[in-house]
Amino acid sequence: MSNPESCIVRHFSHYCDLTEHDMDILLELEKSPLNVFANDVLWEEGAKADNICTVKEGWAYSYRSMNDGTRQVMDIYLPGDVIGMREFAFQERLTGVAMLTDGIVCRFPNKSMIDIFTNSPQLTAVFFAISARQQALLTERLVNLGRRNAREKVAHFVYEMYVRLRRTNPDIGNYFSLPLSQQIFADILGLSAVHISRTFSELREEGLIFRDRNRVEIPDLARLAEVSGFSDKYLNDHLNDYFT
Amino acid sequence: MSNPESCIVRHFSHYCDLTEHDMDILLELEKSPLNVFANDVLWEEGAKADNICTVKEGWAYSYRSMNDGTRQVMDIYLPGDVIGMREFAFQERLTGVAMLTDGIVCRFPNKSMIDIFTNSPQLTAVFFAISARQQALLTERLVNLGRRNAREKVAHFVYEMYVRLRRTNPDIGNYFSLPLSQQIFADILGLSAVHISRTFSELREEGLIFRDRNRVEIPDLARLAEVSGFSDKYLNDHLNDYFT
DNA sequence: GTTCAGGTATAACCTGAGTTATATGATTTC
DNA sequence: GAAATCATATAACTCAGGTTATACCTGAAC
Numbered sequence: 233m234s235n236p237e238s239c240i241v242r243h244f245s246h247y248c249d250l251t252e253h254d255m256d257i258l259l260e261l262e263k264s265p266l267n268v269f270a271n272d273v274l275w276e277e278g279a280k281a282d283n284i285c286t287v288k289e290g291w292a293y294s295y296r297s298m299n300d301g302t303r304q305v306m307d308i309y310l311p312g313d314v315i316g317m318r319e320f321a322f323q324e325r326l327t328g329v330a331m332l333t334d335g336i337v338c339r340f341p342n343k344s345m346i347d348i349f350t351n352s353p354q355l356t357a358v359f360f361a362i363s364a365r366q367q368a369l370l371t372e373r374l375v376n377l378g379r380r381n382a383r384e385k386v387a388h389f390v391y392e393m394y395v396r397l398r399r400t401n402p403d404i405g406n407y408f409s410l411p412l413s414q415q416i417f418a419d420i421l422g423l424s425a426v427h428i429s430r431t432f433s434e435l436r437e438e439g440l441i442f443r444d445r446n447r448v449e450i451p452d453l454a455r456l457a458e459v460s461g462f463s464d465k466y467l468n469d470h471l472n473d474y475f476t
Numbered sequence: 477m478s479n480p481e482s483c484i485v486r487h488f489s490h491y492c493d494l495t496e497h498d499m500d501i502l503l504e505l506e507k508s509p510l511n512v513f514a515n516d517v518l519w520e521e522g523a524k525a526d527n528i529c530t531v532k533e534g535w536a537y538s539y540r541s542m543n544d545g546t547r548q549v550m551d552i553y554l555p556g557d558v559i560g561m562r563e564f565a566f567q568e569r570l571t572g573v574a575m576l577t578d579g580i581v582c583r584f585p586n587k588s589m590i591d592i593f594t595n596s597p598q599l600t601a602v603f604f605a606i607s608a609r610q611q612a613l614l615t616e617r618l619v620n621l622g623r624r625n626a627r628e629k630v631a632h633f634v635y636e637m638y639v640r641l642r643r644t645n646p647d648i649g650n651y652f653s654l655p656l657s658q659q660i661f662a663d664i665l666g667l668s669a670v671h672i673s674r675t676f677s678e679l680r681e682e683g684l685i686f687r688d689r690n691r692v693e694i695p696d697l698a699r700l701a702e703v704s705g706f707s708d709k710y711l712n713d714h715l716n717d718y719f720t
Numbered sequence: 721g722t723t724c725a726g727g728t729a730t731a732a733c734c735t736g737a738g739t740t741a742t743a744t745g746a747t748t749t750c
Numbered sequence: 751g752a753a754a755t756c757a758t759a760t761a762a763c764t765c766a767g768g769t770t771a772t773a774c775c776t777g778a779a780c
Contacts, residue, residue, distance in 0.1 A: 247565065278709075282717075296619050299705060304622040306615055318612060321491065321605035321713035326612055345604070346718055349597040356593040356600055361565035363607045368562055368570055370614040371550055375540050377621040378548040378666030382737070413757065422622030424738055429759055445746085445757085461543060465522075469565035473526075474590055626767070657727065668768055673729055675767095689727085689776090 238262055240286050240338075242400065243312030247358045248475040254355045257348060262286060262338040274315070274329040274337065281319035283339045287311050290335015291411060294327040295419065305419040307369065308332070308393070308412075312400060317363055320345065333411050354475060361471055368466040377422045380461070382431045385421040387460035390441055390448060395467050407449045482506055484530050484582075486644065487556030491602045492719040498599045501592060506530060506582040518559070518573040518581065525563035527583045531555050534579015535655060538571040539663065549663040551613065552576070552637070552656075556644060561607055564589065577655050598719060605715055612710040621666045624705070626675045629665040631704035634685055634692060639711055651693045 241258050244250060250258070265288055268274070274285060277296060292309040306327055309315050319325055320342060348355050372392070376385050390410070398404045414432070418425040435441040440456050442449040450456050485502050488494060494502070509532055512518070518529060521540060536553040550571055553559050559573055564586060592599050616636070620629050634654070642648045658676070662669040679685040684700050686693040694700050 296615070298619075298623050302623050304619045306618055318608050318615065320608045321715055322608075322612070322709070323712070324709055326615060326710050343718065346597060346601060349593070349600040349604070353590060353593040357590060360589070360593070360604065360607065363604065363611065364562050364564045364566075367607065367611050367614060368566070370611060370618060371540075371562065371570060374550055374614060374618060374621060375542070375548045377618060379540075379542050379546050415757080425758090426739075426760090427737055429757095430737090433759075465566070465568055466570050468567070471565055473567075474587065659727080669728090670730090670769075671767055673727095677729075 239288060239312040239400070240314075244355075244358050246399070247361050247469075247471045248354065251354070254352050257352060257355060261340040261344060262288065263340075265336045265338050267334075268331050268337055269334050270331055272331045274331070275325050277325055277328045279325045281316065281322050281325045281342070283341050284317055284320075284345070285315040285329075286338045286340075287313050287315065288336040288338055290337075291332040292329055292335070292337070293332055293416065293420075294329045296327050303419045304422065305416060306373070307366070308420070310396060310400070311335075314359075314362055317359070317366070332416070357471055357474060361469060365467075365469050368469070372466050373420075382421070382423055382427055383434060384460055385423065386417065386428065386431045386435060387440060387456055388462055389417070389421060390450070391453075391456050391460050391462045392467075394450065394453070395462075395464055399467070406451065406453055407447065409446055410443075410448045411446045483532060483556040483644070484558075488599075488602050490643070491605050491713075491715045492598065495598070498596055501596060501599060505584040505588060506532065507584075509580045509582050511578075512575050512581055513578050514575055516575045518575070519569050521569055521572045523569045525560065525566050525569045525586070527585050528561055528564075528589070529559040529573075530582045530584075531557050531559065532580040532582055534581075535576040536573055536579070536581075537576055537660065537664075538573045540571050547663045548666065549660060550617070551610070552664070554640060554644070555579075558603075558606055561603070561610070576660070601715055601718060605713060609711075609713050612713070616710050617664075626665075626667055626671055627678060628704055629667065630661065630672065630675045630679060631684060631700055632706055633661070633665060634694070635697075635700050635704050635706045636711075638694065638697070639706075639708055643711070650695065650697055651691065653690055654687075654692045655690045 238259060240262060241250065241255055244258060268290070274292065287309050289311055292315060293305050294307045294315065295303045295305045297303050315329055345359065348359065376388055380388060393410060394404070394408070397408060414428040415425045417428045421428070432441065432443050436443070439451055440459060442451070482503060484506060485494065485499055488502060512534070518536065531553050533555055536559060538550045538553070538559065539547045540550065541547050563569055589603065592603065620632055624632060637654060638648070638652070641652060658672040659669045661672045665672070676685065676687050680687070683695055684703060686695070
């Protein structure tokens with residue numbers, strides 16, 4: 233049914249069954265794949281925002297650079313994710329976006345969204361759902377930043393990544409790749425890199441998370457979910473009620 | 477051109493000129509106004525999420541309650557704002573929503589969105605833009621929580637409210653109503669109420685913000701914008717490039 | 721009027737996380 | 751394989767903001 237070549241189609245199929253027509257539209261958006269490398273900047277904050285980007289392979293992140301040299305990372309993007317919808321109604325990029333790993337991305341003009349709105353209510357609903365999901369992720373990140381301590385922040389974020397990865401990769405197990413430096417962890421969670429290091433040491437001593445370079449092991453998933461106050465509700469989205 | 481009775485129509489007209497047809501659809505969404513009072517809960521976290529709500533009058537906020545009794549406030553909603561789109565693809569509410577003041581709200585079923593997707597690409601674009609704008613606001617809140625100190629947090633948030641109010645109320649001046657207790661400030665900015673009090677005292681001594689109960693005076697708007705590192709880019713959204 | 725409940729201000733003390741510094745390991749470069 | 755660079759670990763010290771406590775003020779309830 234779904235096109236195994238395209239992780240966008242796979243991702244979108246999560247929301248509802250796509251017609252051939254819808255799949256053709258989606259594949260059209262992926263017409264111009266571009267190879268990119270780790271640390272490549274897809275765009276800078278303030279750049280003209282006239283296109284949207286899908287991630288075919290690799291990981292990316294969006295960030296805002298502060299005047300004092302620090303940064304705040306907003307989002308991590310995985311294969312199948314859509315980047316840049318945030319700026320649909322803006323002239324300029326509100327955040328920069330860069331690659332965490334090598335990968336392949338596909339850009340399509342913002343105006344294509346208008347065509348989709350005109351031609352496929354169902355695809356429109358999926359894009360709307362994805363925008364809503366991104367809001368939900370930001371909402372949870374907000375809770376993380378505002379009302380959790382460092383240990384909970386790290387535990388919660390690692391568990392969130394596990395759940396997100398499991399969605400497209402059900403057999404992920406409890407030992408998986410997480411190509412994020414401690415500096416990126418710090419920029420995501422509003423902490424210093426030093427304190428991230430301390431916190432991972434603490435979590436290691438507690439037997440909650442073993443992190444070695446880009447690999448992470450979670451010996452007891454349920455226990456990590458518990459100490460981080462994790463609820464997966466904000467990741468359980470679908471459109472089953474609208475299209476059956 | 478725009479219907480002065482409806483602040484939703486006024487708010488939506490900001491994005492592009494609406495046809496009679498579109499306005500009729502919008503007014504239909506406002507068919508069942510409901511009087512609500514300060515502190516009324518529109519819905520609790522975890523409640524069934526099958527409708528969307530527009531604010532006709534009054535202020536509201538969305539929040540998440542933590543296990544330790546603290547809360548994190550996500551958003552403040554003003555007249556004309558739309559609440560609950562976040563949960564379009566979710567079964568349950570991810571955050572509670574309550575009123576800050578007396579007001580009037582209008583609920584309509586989520587399914588109406590599908591009708592709009594089917595009948596008006598232009599209104600669809602506006603809803604999409606509004607969802608994107610909410611993401612932009614959350615993004616900025618994230619920066620505020622992650623990478624600013626208490627003084628900057630308060631200054632930035634107050635200035636943001638000023639800019640948001642000015643959008644629908646251009647002659648607002650530098651003395652306006654802000655019906656938020658120090659406890660709500662704390663819950664928005666991830667601080668304690670005590671420290672909010674300290675911070676307002678500090679800002680008062682610096683002559684940056686005078687707050688008395690629910691009124692705020694900003695003697696020097698430019699200076700406040702500067703100390704808070706405020707850029708209004710994330711509030712300057714429109715659809716002029718798509719529909720002229 | 722009096723009482724009561726919220727909201728606010730300020731002080732004193734404490735602590736979680738920032739900062740700076742140094743050391744060690746891992747990777748890449750040439 | 752030596753040099754350079756990047757990521758990580760840990761210690762020592764500092765400080766912004768949390769916590770607890772008390773007092774005052776204002777408006778609502780009676």
